[in-house]
Amino acid sequence: MYLKQLDTLGFKSFAERVKIEFVPGVTAVVGPNGSGKSNITDAIRWVLGEQSAKSLRGVKMEDIIFQGSDTRKALNVAEVTLVLDNSDNRLPVDYQEVSVTRRVYRSGESEFLMNKQPCRLKDITELFMDSGLGREAFSIISQGKVEEILSSKSEERRVIFEEAAGVLKYKNRKKQAEYK
Ligand code: ATP
Numbered sequence: 499m500y501l502k503q504l505d506t507l508g509f510k511s512f513a514e515r516v517k518i519e520f521v522p523g524v525t526a527v528v529g530p531n532g533s534g535k536s537n538i539t540d541a542i543r544w545v546l547g548e549q550s551a552k553s554l555r556g557v558k559m560e561d562i563i564f565q566g567s568d569t570r571k572a573l574n575v576a577e578v579t580l581v582l583d584n585s586d587n588r589l590p591v592d593y594q595e596v597s598v599t600r601r602v603y604r605s606g607e608s609e610f611l612m613n614k615q616p617c618r619l620k621d622i623t624e625l626f627m628d629s630g631l632g633r634e635a636f637s638i639i640s641q642g643k644v645e646e647i648l649s650s651k652s653e654e655r656r657v658i659f660e661e662a663a664g665v666l667k668y669k670n671r672k673k674q675a676e677y678k
């Protein structure tokens with residue numbers, strides 16, 4: 499499995515439709531300060547279901563929508579699509595390619611799509627849970643996170659190992675079943 503493509507429209511500084519294609523192996527993004535490098539990882543985090551505006555370096559979710567510049571008007575919608583190559587079937591679906599889309603409007607409405615079909619956030623969370631890619635996983639390590647992992651409490655470290663071992667999904671389902 500690998501990240502194949504990222505499409506953004508109106509996400510943070512990416513006012514226009516931007517398509518980034520990745521190939522297997524290492525990709526480095528370089529650019530001056532403030533040019534939008536971290537906004538790329540924010541976009542990945544967001545489309546994977548991030549619910550905390552603070553984790554996306556904002557105050558409220560609306561902050562991820564392009565807010566306008568000297569030459570461009572603000573937009574009312576932000577959209578990100580992530581395409582993963584799933585030819586090794588690491589994600590438990592019968593698709594060679596999996597796309598996940600998230601859209602949010604300034605009014606607060608939001609939508610999730612999986613392979614262009616509307617779905618719930620829960621479906622996306624479950625798809626990625628235990629794949630090592632989920633929003634709680636460590637596929638994205640931001641500044642300061644390394645220290646946080648090293649110094650986190652033993653119960654918090656346990657969650658990291660449970661995700662890596664692939665048991666988190668079952669624990670969550672058990673919790674939900676008990677709740678109902
Ligand atoms: P550094 O090298 O300092 O880490 P960077 O390349 O990672 O920089 P980012 O943090 O990704 O840069 O981008 C910051 C830029 O994104 C800022 O110029 C900020 O104004 C812009 N930005 C953030 N949110 C929005 C938004 N909603 N609308 C327009 N621009 C935005």
Ligand code: MG
Binds near residue numbers: 535536537
């Ligand atoms: Mg940065």
